[in-house]
Amino acid sequence: MALLExxxxxxYFKVREGDVRAVDxxxxxxxxxxxxxxxxxSGCGKSVTALxxxxxxxxxxxxxxxxxxxxxxxxxxxxxxxxLENLRGRExxxxxxxxxxxxxxxxxxxxxxxxxxxxxxxxxxxxANKRAVELLEEVRIPRAKARLKDYPHRYSGGMRQRxxxxxxxxxxxxxxxxxxxxxALDVTVQAGILDLLExxxxxxxxxxxxxxxxxxVVAEAADDVVVMYAGQVVEQAGVLELFDNPEHPxxxxxxxxxxxxxxxxxxxxxxxxxxxxxxxxxxxxxxxRFAPRCPHANLGDYCTVEPPELRELRPGHWVRSAHPAxxxxxxxx
Amino acid sequence: MAVNPxxxxxxxxxxxxxxxxxxxxxxxxxxxxxxxxxxxWLRYRANKAAVIAAIFFIALVAYVIIVPFVSPYDPYAxxxxxxxxxxxxxxxxxxxxxxxxxxxRVALGGRVSIGIGFAATIAIMGIGIVYGSISGFIGGRLxxxxxxxxxxxxxxxxxxxxxxxxxxxxxxxxxVMIIALTIASWFxxxxxxxxxxxxxxxxxxxxxxxxxxxxxxxxxxRHLLPNTLGVLIVFVFLELPGxxxxxxxxxxxxxxxxxxxxxxxxxxxxxxxxxxxHPSMILIPSIAIAWLILSAFxxxxxxxxxxxxxxxxx
Numbered sequence: 239m240a241l242l243e244x245x246x247x248x249x250y251f252k253v254r255e256g257d258v259r260a261v262d263x264x265x266x267x268x269x270x271x272x273x274x275x276x277x278x279x280s281g282c283g284k285s286v287t288a289l290x291x292x293x294x295x296x297x298x299x300x301x302x303x304x305x306x307x308x309x310x311x312x313x314x315x316x317x318x319x320x321x322l323e324n325l326r327g328r329e330x331x332x333x334x335x336x337x338x339x340x341x342x343x344x345x346x347x348x349x350x351x352x353x354x355x356x357x358x359x360x361x362x363x364x365x366a367n368k369r370a371v372e373l374l375e376e377v378r379i380p381r382a383k384a385r386l387k388d389y390p391h392r393y394s395g396g397m398r399q400r401x402x403x404x405x406x407x408x409x410x411x412x413x414x415x416x417x418x419x420x421x422a423l424d425v426t427v428q429a430g431i432l433d434l435l436e437x438x439x440x441x442x443x444x445x446x447x448x449x450x451x452x453x454x455v456v457a458e459a460a461d462d463v464v465v466m467y468a469g470q471v472v473e474q475a476g477v478l479e480l481f482d483n484p485e486h487p488x489x490x491x492x493x494x495x496x497x498x499x500x501x502x503x504x505x506x507x508x509x510x511x512x513x514x515x516x517x518x519x520x521x522x523x524x525x526x527r528f529a530p531r532c533p534h535a536n537l538g539d540y541c542t543v544e545p546p547e548l549r550e551l552r553p554g555h556w557v558r559s560a561h562p563a564x565x566x567x568x569x570x571x
Numbered sequence: 572m573a574v575n576p577x578x579x580x581x582x583x584x585x586x587x588x589x590x591x592x593x594x595x596x597x598x599x600x601x602x603x604x605x606x607x608x609x610x611x612w613l614r615y616r617a618n619k620a621a622v623i624a625a626i627f628f629i630a631l632v633a634y635v636i637i638v639p640f641v642s643p644y645d646p647y648a649x650x651x652x653x654x655x656x657x658x659x660x661x662x663x664x665x666x667x668x669x670x671x672x673x674x675x676r677v678a679l680g681g682r683v684s685i686g687i688g689f690a691a692t693i694a695i696m697g698i699g700i701v702y703g704s705i706s707g708f709i710g711g712r713l714x715x716x717x718x719x720x721x722x723x724x725x726x727x728x729x730x731x732x733x734x735x736x737x738x739x740x741x742x743x744x745x746x747v748m749i750i751a752l753t754i755a756s757w758f759x760x761x762x763x764x765x766x767x768x769x770x771x772x773x774x775x776x777x778x779x780x781x782x783x784x785x786x787x788x789x790x791x792x793r794h795l796l797p798n799t800l801g802v803l804i805v806f807v808f809l810e811l812p813g814x815x816x817x818x819x820x821x822x823x824x825x826x827x828x829x830x831x832x833x834x835x836x837x838x839x840x841x842x843x844x845x846x847x848x849h850p851s852m853i854l855i856p857s858i859a860i861a862w863l864i865l866s867a868f869x870x871x872x873x874x875x876x877x878x879x880x881x882x883x884x885x
Contacts, residue, residue, distance in 0.1 A: 326782055
């Protein structure tokens with residue numbers, strides 16, 4: 239049994255015009271100790287999926303309409319707020335995109351780390367302080383003991399993200415959700431944070447959901463990849479399989495949009511982009527949601543009439559498209 | 572000015588910066604860390620009007636506290652030989668119609684006025700914080716209901732409302748005045764706190780705190796309310812003059828503190844009958860009121876600029 243099983247999750251936001259289907263039937267599993275990466279462009283439902291798992295979606299306007307989230311054998315969707323609070327930070331932890339705003343400016347770093355320790359592990363002040371120093375050392379903050387008394391404004395962005403990681407790891411959670419942990423950081427700092435996350439993940443034997451829109455990050459850190467588009471999973475595979483044999487036209491386009499310094503054209507080539515915009519999730523296309531932007535979909539094609547199902551092309555490789563790459567090739571031959 | 576223990580704590584934390592050996596930075600002098608409160612203090616100090624206002628304010632408060640202790644005159648002892656005594660070395664502000672020393676009586680009245688002002692302001696802040704944070708934190712329908720209730724109370728005119736409350740009690744004394752003024756003017760504080768809580772609770776660090784399982788009282792007490800402190804400090808100095816003016820007005824029209832007890836309002840009332848012959852009797856308490864209100868406003872202005880530099884015009 240997987241550590242986390244998300245089945246047919248639907249999270250809608252109520253607005254005046256109706257329901258925005260931010261997450262619309264998402265399913266995936268995370269095995270203990272593995273990293274699952276969720277990729278997709280802005281607004282595809284990556285973060286809402288993560289917040290739904292954490293039980294942190296803003297209610298109202300958002301609500302989980304249907305589906306199940308089983309974590310370590312326990313169903314999370316029906317849990318009371320107080321039960322979820324006991325789980326959050328202890329078994330499930332999350333780090334957010336912007337470390338500059340994720341720490342309270344009026345509390346010392348030490349207070350913010352020990353807060354979690356005394357909350358979940360019932361540590362005394364002295365114990366918690368000691369543990370906080372260890373945690374800061376673990377995330378490579380130099381002179382950890384002295385820096386515990388500092389306020390966040392004395393920390394740089396990368397250091398703050400390290401503090402966020404320290405807080406997330408403080409109770410040895412089984413699952414860490416990292417929502418674009420490096421997006422707001424300098425490129426030079428990004429690699430360091432990713433390495434640190436990977437190292438600590440192995441050390442603490444955690445599973446991780448890594449949410450990102452950066453294919454480079456995926457290649458570096460993930461074991462499995464879920465590609466999301468317009469609130470749905472469009473492709474799911476192991477990381478090598480996905481990069482070697484992308485099946486969904488959207489995944490192909492995403493990989494094609496990566497800047498390429500070598501190869502033909504090299505530096506002079508224009509960056510590829512995907513024409514069109516993601517659909518309005520208030521009223522998504524009736525059939526395949528990618529059809530309006532898909533180079534392989536033709537008007538009158540069955541995929542513009544009937545929604546394609548997620549199907550397993552090869553063991554462990556799932557695709558939601560009427561025109562996966564391997565089948566296109568077969569037709570062409 | 573109220574001493575803020577947190578401010579002290581912040582200042583003590585200002586330590587020698589961590590470049591090089593302790594006490595030795597490259598420029599030779601120890602570099603002090605600037606904390607938020609230290610920054611605010613430096614900004615406040617740069618504002619001349621606010622500094623002068625603070626000095627005036629402290630001087631006035633010191634005057635009303637100290638003078639009744641050291642004055643040789645009994646503020647209630649009638650001595651007709653000194654009735655309407657002019658300003659002199661013996662009586663720096665002259666005497667009233669009963670020959671009581673005004674310098675002492677204005678200080679005594681100031682104690683009552685400022686005391687009522689501070690007590691009512693603290694009560695207003697207390698109620699405002701509780702009401703506003705419940706309303707803002709829980710939000711939704713409860714928030715809507717609580718705010719509509721406030722809107723209804725807002726419709727009541729301030730002073731008549733306070734007068735009605737004082738009349739519900741048989742006697743009028745300092746406590747009744749505090750209660751009446753509090754009940755008549757806590758609404759704005761509640762709204763201010765609610766607005767702060769609503770904008771603060773959208774912060775990422777609140778979400779981050781929730782993500783590690785912090786419970787609601789911890790989020791409210793640790794993450795939201797301390798961040799409203801700056802705004803609340805400013806609000807105290809904006810609210811204080813209004814309350815003191817309300818008290819003075821009620822006492823002036825005879826519905827507040829009554830003679831022979833002194834408050835600035837009742838002292839002005841004493842002087843009203845003879846304002847042509849002895850204008851100083853109404854002028855002196857009026858100047859005291861104006862002094863306090865103006866200095867409080869300038870302090871509030873300076874604090875606002877100091878605590879929230881984004882609002883400052885450059």
